[in-house]
Amino acid sequence: MAAKPTFSQEISNLLYASHGNPLKTCIQCGTCSGTCPVAEFMDQTPRRLIGMINADLKEDVLKCNTYWFCASCFHCTVRCPAGIDIADAMYAVKRYSIWHKTYSEDLVGPTFSETFVKTIARSGRSYEPILAPTYMFSMGIKEVLQEAYMATQMMLKGRMPVLPAKIKRLDNFKEMIRRIIPVGGAE
Amino acid sequence: MKKFAYFPGCSLDKIALSYNHSSVDTAKLLGVELQELDDWNCCGATTYFHVDQLLAYTLVARNLAQAEKAGLDLVAPCSACYKNAYFTNKYIKEDPDLAEHINFALEGDDLQFNGKINVHHIIEIFVNEVGVEEIKAKVTNPLEGLKVAPYYGCQIVRPRKDGENLENPHFFEELVEAMGAEAVDFPYRLRCCGGSLIMTSRHAALDMVRKLLQNAVDSGADVIATACPLCQVNLECYQLQVNDEFGTTFKMPVMYFTQLLGLSLGLSKKKLGIGSELVSAVPVLK
Ligand code: SF4
Numbered sequence: 001m002a003a004k005p006t007f008s009q010e011i012s013n014l015l016y017a018s019h020g021n022p023l024k025t026c027i028q029c030g031t032c033s034g035t036c037p038v039a040e041f042m043d044q045t046p047r048r049l050i051g052m053i054n055a056d057l058k059e060d061v062l063k064c065n066t067y068w069f070c071a072s073c074f075h076c077t078v079r080c081p082a083g084i085d086i087a088d089a090m091y092a093v094k095r096y097s098i099w100h101k102t103y104s105e106d107l108v109g110p111t112f113s114e115t116f117v118k119t120i121a122r123s124g125r126s127y128e129p130i131l132a133p134t135y136m137f138s139m140g141i142k143e144v145l146q147e148a149y150m151a152t153q154m155m156l157k158g159r160m161p162v163l164p165a166k167i168k169r170l171d172n173f174k175e176m177i178r179r180i181i182p183v184g185g186a187e
Numbered sequence: 188m189k190k191f192a193y194f195p196g197c198s199l200d201k202i203a204l205s206y207n208h209s210s211v212d213t214a215k216l217l218g219v220e221l222q223e224l225d226d227w228n229c230c231g232a233t234t235y236f237h238v239d240q241l242l243a244y245t246l247v248a249r250n251l252a253q254a255e256k257a258g259l260d261l262v263a264p265c266s267a268c269y270k271n272a273y274f275t276n277k278y279i280k281e282d283p284d285l286a287e288h289i290n291f292a293l294e295g296d297d298l299q300f301n302g303k304i305n306v307h308h309i310i311e312i313f314v315n316e317v318g319v320e321e322i323k324a325k326v327t328n329p330l331e332g333l334k335v336a337p338y339y340g341c342q343i344v345r346p347r348k349d350g351e352n353l354e355n356p357h358f359f360e361e362l363v364e365a366m367g368a369e370a371v372d373f374p375y376r377l378r379c380c381g382g383s384l385i386m387t388s389r390h391a392a393l394d395m396v397r398k399l400l401q402n403a404v405d406s407g408a409d410v411i412a413t414a415c416p417l418c419q420v421n422l423e424c425y426q427l428q429v430n431d432e433f434g435t436t437f438k439m440p441v442m443y444f445t446q447l448l449g450l451s452l453g454l455s456k457k458k459l460g461i462g463s464e465l466v467s468a469v470p471v472l473k
């Protein structure tokens with residue numbers, strides 16, 4: 001019987017084959033951390049995260065906020081001298097943590113992503129007001145008021161949708177989704 | 188007239204309506220027809236890839252398949268939509284296994300995708316299909332004296348597609364100059380606006396927006412030009428929040444490049460949706 005894959009192998013398996021070089025080729029140069037516009041808000045820098053994955057520090061990786069704070073800007077990816085697609089590695093860890101439900105509870109990212117996915121599976125389009133409640137709870141009263149103020153201004157200027165849009169061939173669309181994930185989020 | 192399948196995407200349906208109208212009208216004046224894709228679906232933005240990669244590719248492929256059916260290349264005005272469409276198209280072409288999985292799903296909607304089309308961002312249509320010289324020749328109302336900060340953001344240049352200049356692109360500046368405006372030297376033009384972090388990591392995203400706005404002010408810009416609805420909303424609509432959070436007093440208009448281009452070609456402000464901003468652009472426009 002094959003040995004159970006290590007954490008670093010599991011993450012590697014989640015990287016789509018044509019994207020970049022294996023994470024193991026990281027030389028810990030720190031170009032990614034120096035480039036990253038969000039690094040100052042991350043518990044661990046991108047360089048450290050790659051190092052931690054390679055060292056199989058599964059728990060430490062999953063409990064940090066780094067991958068949920070990645071904005072997918074791909075600046076690190078295009079600069080990495082080892083040709084690693086760091087942004088894609090961040091996606092891989094996000095997927096891993098959603099599937100295993102291992103993210104820390106005070107993060108909004110995972111809930112937001114799941115709500116977003118369900119909205120599309122139901123209607124074929126995304127719709128901002130349904131997404132709002134998923135992140136509202138993370139805000140203080142000041143932010144909620146700001147958000148409501150902005151939404152009102154946008155509505156007055158005709159920039160906020162009143163009703164969600166739906167695609168026309170919705171049944172076919174749901175069938176398409178079921179063919180990919182049989183249990184589907186398409187309830 | 189050159190014709191493309193136009194995929195507006197969810198933001199352009201409403202929140203970025205002015206980008207939608209100004210793109211279609213401006214392209215038409217320059218001899219390009221943008222024909223809206225039939226019954227398009229959300230491409231998953233950056234978010235769907237957090238959850239399931241194969242499903243994310245399938246969502247995008249449904250739009251690609253419909254463009255292919257119409258025999259047209261796909262054009263997206265949103266940078267995130269563009270990146271998704273570009274790479275899904277590329278991977279399906281390169282990977283028969285992925286293509287097979289996706290086509291099995293697409294059959295559920297009587298569609299099929301054979302990888303016969305190309306994908307473009309709308310700014311490429313103006314820069315490459317129409318051409319900067321051609322635009323210059325058609326400008327009737329040059330935007331003289333207007334100082335514009337051309338903001339590329341991320342995904343029209345990253346990740347790498349083929350051979351493009353990633354660290355020092357010029358096409359946006361050239362386009363701005365073709366309109367008769369001045370493209371200011373804007374050092375943060377390639378820096379991320381925070382994208383969807385504005386929803387999930389508010390403080391970090393507001394700080395990213397603050398730095399960009401400050402850099403635009405320091406560059407002497409009257410207005411920031413964008414080519415993406417997410418960048419536009421982050422930089423403009425969240426400016427009030429930035430001012431609240433950091434005690435700043437930014438009042439920097441953020442316009443779609445197609446609105447500026449439309450003005451230079453003589454289209455009316457109303458037609459270009461100018462006036463629906465939260466930070467008014469009118470004071471800086473003659
Ligand atoms: S830039 Fe690449 S090689 Fe350098 S630390 Fe980051 S991932 Fe490793």
Ligand code: SF4
Binds near residue numbers: 035039076090
């Ligand atoms: S892709 Fe993510 S990790 Fe890389 S520079 Fe951008 S925000 Fe940082």
